[in-house]
Amino acid sequence: MSVFSKFKSFLGRHRNKFYLSGLIITGSLLALKYAQKQLRGCHEKEAKEFIERNRKLSHFDSINRTCNQTALNLSSTLLENICTTIDIDKTVNSLNQNSGNKLEMWNTLKVQVFMKAGTIIYSLVMLVITIKLQLNIVGSYLYKDPTSVSAILQEKYLSLCQNFLNEGIEKLANMLKLKFDNILSGVDLKKEMIISDIQTIFWSIQASLNSDMDGPINQFKNYVINTKLSESSDIYSNMLRDTADLLESEEVTSLATHLINCGFTLLVDQLFEFFVTGVSETSDTGNFVNHSQIKKPLAKIIPVLNRLLSKQALPQNLLQDILVSDRLQALCANVYESL
Numbered sequence: 001m002s003v004f005s006k007f008k009s010f011l012g013r014h015r016n017k018f019y020l021s022g023l024i025i026t027g028s029l030l031a032l033k034y035a036q037k038q039l040r041g042c043h044e045k046e047a048k049e050f051i052e053r054n055r056k057l058s059h060f061d062s063i064n065r066t067c068n069q070t071a072l073n074l075s076s077t078l079l080e081n082i083c084t085t086i087d088i089d090k091t092v093n094s095l096n097q098n099s100g101n102k103l104e105m106w107n108t109l110k111v112q113v114f115m116k117a118g119t120i121i122y123s124l125v126m127l128v129i130t131i132k133l134q135l136n137i138v139g140s141y142l143y144k145d146p147t148s149v150s151a152i153l154q155e156k157y158l159s160l161c162q163n164f165l166n167e168g169i170e171k172l173a174n175m176l177k178l179k180f181d182n183i184l185s186g187v188d189l190k191k192e193m194i195i196s197d198i199q200t201i202f203w204s205i206q207a208s209l210n211s212d213m214d215g216p217i218n219q220f221k222n223y224v225i226n227t228k229l230s231e232s233s234d235i236y237s238n239m240l241r242d243t244a245d246l247l248e249s250e251e252v253t254s255l256a257t258h259l260i261n262c263g264f265t266l267l268v269d270q271l272f273e274f275f276v277t278g279v280s281e282t283s284d285t286g287n288f289v290n291h292s293q294i295k296k297p298l299a300k301i302i303p304v305l306n307r308l309l310s311k312q313a314l315p316q317n318l319l320q321d322i323l324v325s326d327r328l329q330a331l332c333a334n335v336y337e338s339l
Contacts, residue, residue: 063139085173086116113306115176121263128322140339168223192295202264221247274304
């Protein structure tokens with residue numbers, strides 16, 4: 001039998017096996033090609049998602065840089081409005097000129113300085129939160145559709161801050177005046193106070209405002225939005241409702257309360273330097289001096305507190321602390337992602 005005949009006979013005997021092997025090999029090749037195609041698809045999808053995430057993150061970072069710069073710019077206007085609303089210089093000039101009842105003017109100055117401190121802290125927190133929320137709401141809409149919010153509509157929406165800078169500041173100052181009048185009415189100017197006494201005054205004002213349903217944080221929305229919300233489905237109405245919902249949310253209430261508390265803590269820390277200036281760690285007898293128990297008359301504390309407010313020590317430091325707040329940044333990210 002020839003070699004060819006033997007080979008033909010071998011194929012005949014094992015024909016089914018060759019068919020099965022061919023099917024397995026062909027199937028394996030097809031499966032391999034399919035897997036490679038799917039893998040390329042996954043890689044392309046991951047690459048697209050990575051690019052999209054980075055593009056969105058870049059957009060978010062750009063918005064927040066704009067937020068910070070806008071807050072810095074508007075804070076100057078805010079502080080000017082506060083100084084105009086609470087005219088401490090007028091009272092100080094009257095005292096220097098010995099015109100009128102001196103004790104009465106000192107009591108007026110006492111309330112004005114404390115209410116100015118409160119107004120600065122509350123208003124800076126409320127202003128920055130409002131700006132951050134608004135710009136992230138606009139940014140979220142624009143990221144999805146760059147033509148959705150026109151420049152004119154953006155200007156109209158962002159002008160809500162002007163409501164707060166004008167009517168809102170005056171309303172806030174008037175409320176704080178009533179609260180501090182009540183808290184400070186029985187505190188004599190000659191009273192020797194330790195730093196915790198000042199802290200207690202600030203805690204009292206926060207507790208009083210938090211428990212008052214007309215307080216600034218409980219009425220945050222009305223300090224910013226002074227128009228009736230429309231049920232219309234247009235972009236501007238949607239943005240207003242989004243803003244109102246956020247300003248009334250538990251998250252914003254909690255955040256604002258936290259930042260306000262941080263503001264008063266910062267002020268107390270700055271004021272504490274006045275209490276300990278020139279005081280050594282030990283007394284003449286060698287005993288340790290407890291700085292927290294150092295006493296100063298209220299009449300001496302008031303001018304120092306006023307200088308802290310006037311020289312921008314508190315406003316600038318507080319503004320920076322608010323802008324870098326992790327909790328505020330997290331809220332902004334949630335707003336940007338959720339809309």
